[in-house]
Structures are given as structure tokens and as C-alpha cells.
Amino acid sequence: MRTAVETAPRSAPRDRWRPAVPDVLVVAAAVVFAVAMWRWGRWLIDERGYDLFVFFPPLLAGFEPHTGPGTVPAIVVAALVVVFGPPLATRLRRRVLFPLTWAASFAWITSLALVDGWQRGIADRLATDQEYLHDVGRVDGIGQMLSIFSEHILTAGQQPGQQWWWATHVAAHPPGAFAVFIGLDRIGLSGGGWAGMVVIAVGASAAVATAVTLWALGAERWARAALPFAVLFPGAVWMGVAADGLFAAVLAWGVALLALAATATTSARAWLLGVAAGLVLVLSLYLNYGLVLAGLLPLVVLVLTRRTAVVVPALLGGGGGVVAAFTLAGFWWYEGYEKLRLIYAASIASERPYWYFVFANLAAVGYVLGPAVLAGLRRLGTRPRSAAAPLALLVAAGVAAMLVANLSGMSKGEVERIWLPFAIWVVQATALLPRSQVRVWLAAQAVLALGVNHLLSMPW
Template sequence: MFVVLAAREGWRLLDAGVNIFVFFPPLLANWAPHTGPGTPLAILVALAVVVFGPSFAARAGWVRLMFAAWGAAFAWTVSLALVDGWTAGIATRLTSDQEYLYDLPRVTGIGQMLSIFSDHILTTGQDPSQTWFWSTHVGAHPPGAFAVFIGLDQIGLSGGGAAGVVVMLVGASAAAATAVTLRALGAEDLARRALPFAVLFPGAVWVGVSADGMFAGVLAWGVALLALATVGTARARTIGYGLAGGLVLTLSIYLSYGLAIGVLFPLAVLAATRRWSIVAPALGGAAIVVAAFTLSGFWWLDGFDKVRLIYAGSIAQDRPYEYFVWANIAAVLFALGPAVVAGLRRFVTHPRAVPVGAALLITAAVLAIALADYSGMSKAEVERIWLPFGVWLVLVCGLLPHRQVRGWLVAQAVLALAVNHLLTMPW
């Protein structure tokens, strides 16, 4: 009902001539029923996970399970993307004039790009002296995201196809990363029960292919590494994993400004474990990343200030806050699915059934979405933008009664299949 209300109000605004720049409220999408080569593949992957996923997740060895979950999530993401075909679904997603690969001819390498990045964030609308400016997604993000695609190009993984596959590989790994985190926090049983839902995540529709899917994977592994640093008492393990965790977590905020809110997840790990010894190595890892970008010519706060100016003068100014502040929640539900709603209900009504670490991570995800929504820096398109927070909310699906698991998995799969076959998204 909530989603229907958001859709009706969105259509009313469109009919009234309000330029909300959302073509199928509350989603940034177009109505375009279609099938493609990925249709039978997606159905087969969904059936396999529904039939075999829960029992396999309960019994398989841990390492084998992690690789199986990653592979299955990747297969699910790729098959959904292929509903639009290889070219439209994968190969050209990151090559339009608003995407990352469009700007590759402007640079000769990562170092050169970092040295000039801040000079070309503002458009001519904000700075008339600009002779050129970065494309939409490059300029609206810190340079870490663009650096990834420059690096791929330089090692021979050129073009939209290779970039799209890498993005999906990293994004799909979030399923394993969240499970690794839960296990490190002593909630392996919940991790195993939630894993089939992490595989059939409806948000995979946007993981394939948008860079936000990659961001979700990077943030998730940063949290997982920090959680692994809390396991055991070996000093070398604490330092090694803590350093790596701090490095990857800080790298995530150089992929997307919005992931600064992701600090809630490592704070949840610290609150659950009280292992303060991991703070020093984590800060050391963070310092390495900050120093590398700053010495190369990019100051994060300067970039953020400029992006705020761009956002204030973009289509966002026409999108009414009073609508999107609640319609955003309806939009992100398309990425989360009905099973997450049911899981959240059990999370609220059966709090004692949730291990402390898991409860804090779930709470962090809710708070992250609430803060991002309240900020007004994301009006629409949150079904994609909030993927890094959404993958953690899937953990609540591990609270669903065993007898209902397969039914809820079907519901998740049907939602993703319906969205991908009835709608097309610009990114």
C-alpha cells in the first residue's frame, strides 16, 4: 500500500507538471515489458536457490559456502542484466556520456587524473571559467571510482563489457562479505539462514550494472575485514586485518561521498566486540588512503563542497523534498523486497532472537538510510544509490521462520524478475 501511495502521488505530480525527473514513480525507470537471453537463466538460478539454497547454506563447509554464495549471487546478477541483452544490459551501461568510461580519453593515468580532478568538478553553470568538466557520474563522486576504471583500462580490461563484469563481481561479493562479518561476530547461524536471501537480493537488478553495486561490495568487505580483526587474540591478526579494514573502509568514501555514513557499520562492530585494539591499525589504514589521495592533489572536503554546489543546481532542485523524503523509502523497497519488510517486523517484535552484533549492524543500516534520506542529498534513484546500506538489511531475513523461508525467497525472486522484465532503467 505504501508503494502504491508513493506511485500515485508521483503520477499526480507529473500530471501537474512538476519536473520530478522520475518516469515510473517512485523509480527512475520506464515501462517497457520485454524478455531477453537472461530470462531463462534468471529463472533457473532463482529456482536453484529456492530449492537447494536453504539446506546447502545450513550444511556446507564455510569456505565452500562463501564461494558458492558469491558465485550464485554473481549468476543471479548477470542473468538479470542479460534480460536486456549483452549490449544494452552490460556492455554499454558504463559508456554513456554520463558515465565513467566516457571520460577515459581525458586522462593518461591515475596520477595525472588525481592532480587535475578537483579543477573540473564544477560545471560551467557554477564556474563560467571552466573549459570542460567531468561527466555526471565522474564529477559527482570522489576520484576513487574513476580510478578503478582507469586501472582496469590500463591492465587490458578495456571497454564497457569488462568493466560491467568487474562491477558485478565486486557487487555480488557483498553476499559473502556480510556473512563473513556475522560469523566473526559470533552469529554464524543467522549468517547461514540469511545467505540465500543475500544471493537472491532484488537489488541485484541495479548491481548489474551500476557502480553503486561495486561500492556496496567494497564497503561490505571493509566491515568484514574489521570484524575479522576482532577474532582471536593474535596481535598480528589484529594489526593485519585492522589495517586492511581501515584501508578498505576509507577507500569506500573515496568511491562515493555518501558512504561517509557507512562509518556506522564499523562503529557497530566496535560496539559489539569492544575490541578497542583494532582502532589504531584501522586508523593507520585510513591514514594511508587519505595521504595517498591528498598528496596526489585531491582533498575530499573540497570535492564534497563542489559536489554540493552541483547538486543544488541540478534536477534535484525541482524534485520536492516533501515528496521524496517518504517516496525514497518506497523506492528502496524495490531493492530490498518484501522478505526484508517481514524480517524487520520480526526484528522489532522478537529482539531477543537477534545476536547483539547482528542487531547493531541491522540498526546501523536503518540509521544509514534514515540519515541519507533526511539529508535531502538523495532525492529519487535511491533504489541504486542506497545499495551499500541495503545489503546489510537483508540480514533480517535470517529471522524468518524456517517453514516460510522458501516462500519468501520466491517473493524476492518474483519481485526482481518483474522489475527487470517490465521496466528499463537508464543506469
């Protein structure tokens, strides 16, 4: 009889650790595709004169082999997760497993960031002239910032008479993201070091949030199987320290809270969790306009649980409160989004050819997901629907969000960080990998992340 997390029939003893030939072919095809996108990108830059603003196509990175203080810790963390992660994920109780998962994810993201050193890898990331901390000194507080935010999104050329405008990442996001860093500054956690560590700490919890969601939906088996892969996520390279890692975690916890609300055993608990879910989910829309594409994730929860009643407290309670608070403070979400479209049309994106990035984005997200996820996606259609429905639908929602973003033309490049909120759900496909091959695939994930982080230099 199979164990709780066994996901495939046993192979012959001498071959059971070896990845199946179709899995290897899928990964090999992805490698060839990535190389082709690199070659096409270099041709566009060198021969056609395009300013793609991606120096190692399709990634916004430069080739710069290096090591740093995080090199040894990153290797140690990877080795520990590869060796001990699978059995611990199988055996530990939630009250131990979830904190341990967060700690391991935090250690992995932090050690990868420290490969570039404390200053370059963490403290300076959010303090450049394009990032959030650049504008913290311009405002007196969150309330005052919200009242003037919309007035300073566009540049002088886009809005005649404008004297100054927000830094690139402040203007390109709703004010909720900026409010996070203003809040940190006002409570004494000033500077890039604190901001970077908070982003890492919150982002590291995304692995737990996805597991909580699957667990609540009755898919404990799949949640346990995917946890080691959620920790050794190659996208951790960009979660330390891009604010998109924080966005990913907030969205994930909103989905998790909705799943808990929809499966609550009492009406009072369902309402309380529903209000919390609505608050967090709608708040995520005030962190990043693009997270509206993640709407399929909460919809999956409602379809699977058939508890649509939780929509009432979620929208009228928590979600409605968030919208009312931002609107009354002076920021209207749709107005901000329309101004973002003007900014995007005048930005470097206008120089980036649409058709190249439609394909190159897929190659870029391959670096984020890693070979194990690609192998898991191949297996997604082979599982019985009743057994893997929560897993399959959540993964499909993440894939769909990326595909819509890709075709929209609003994601031409830099998706290795921008799509992190969607990618963490696609990682759950690794739960379908054969138990006997888990360590091989985990090692492959770690090697990819370590290779990217040590061979390339990136602004996040």
C-alpha cells in the same frame, strides 16, 4: 532441540509454510504505499508539471515489458536457490559455502542484467556520456587524473573560465571511483563489457562479506539463515550494472575485515587485519561521498567486540595511508564534497520536491529490499537481545544510514541504486524468518526482482 539455524517455533504441519498474518499485513501495507507513491508522483508530473525525472514513480524507470537472453537463466537460478539454497546454507562448510554464494550471486545479477541483452544490459551501462568510461580517454593515468580532478568538477557556469568538466557520475563522486575504471583500461580491460563484468563480479561478493561479518561476530546461525536471501537480493536488478554495487561490496569487505581484526586471536593478526580494514573502509569514502553515513557499521563491530585497540592500525595505518595518498596527489576530500553540494543544488534534484521524495524514497527502497526483508524487520524486535544483537545492530545501522540520507535532502530520487551499500545489511533481517517459510519468502523475493526487471526499463 532446535537446529543451528532454526529461528522460530514450529507451526502446525498444515500451516507452518504459510507466512504469519502480521507479516502479510506488513507486505500488503508496503504494496499500498508503493502504489500511493506512484499515483502521487504521476499527479505531480501530469497535473502540477513537475519534472521529477522518474518516469515510473518512485523509480527512475519506464514501463517497458520485455524478455531477453537472461530471462530463462534468471528463472533457473532463482529456482535453484529457492530449492537448494536453504539446506546448503545450513550444512556446507565455509570454504565451500562462501565461493558457492559468490557464484550464485554472480549468476543471479548477471542473468538479470542480460534480460536487457549484452549490449544494453551490460556493455553500454557504464559507457554513456554521463558515466565513467566517457572520461577515461581524457587522462593519461591515475596520478595525472588526481592532480587535476578538483579543477574540473564544476561546470563553466559554476566556475568561470572553466573549459570542460567531468561527466555527471565522475564529477559527483570522489576520484577513487573513476580511478577504478582508468585502472581497468590501463591493464587491458577496456570498454563497457569488461567494466560491467568487473562491477558485477565485485558486487556479487557483498553477500559473502556480510556473512563473514556476522560469522566473525559469533552469529553463524544468523549468517547461514540470511545467505540465500543475500543471493536472491531484489537489489541485484540495480547491482548489474551500477557502480554502486561495487561500492556496496567494498564497504562490506571493509566492515568484514574490521570484524575479523577485532576477533583475531593474536596481536599480529589483529594489526594486519586492522590495517587492511582501515585501508578498505577509508578507500570506500573515496568511491562515494555518501558512504560516510555507513560509519555506524564499523562502530557496531567495535561495540560488540569491545576491541577498540584495532582502531589504531585501522586509522593510523591503512586509513591514514589512503588519505595521505589522495591528498598528496592533489585531491582533498572535503573540497570535493563541497563542490558536489553545488552540483547537486543545480542539478535535476533542484526540481524534485523534497517532501515527495522523503516518502517516495522509502517506497523505492522497498523494491530493493523485497517483501521478505519487510517481514524480517517486523520480527526484529521480538528476538532476545543477547541472541540476535549482532544481527539487530547491523540491520539497524543500515536502516539508520538510509533514514539520515533520506532526511538530508541529498537523496531525492534514484535511491534504488544509491542506497545499495546500506540495503545489503538490512537484508540480514531475513534470518529471523521461520525456517519452514524460507522457501515461500525466497520465491517472493525472486518474483519481485524478475517482475521489476521484465516490466521496467532502467538506465542501470
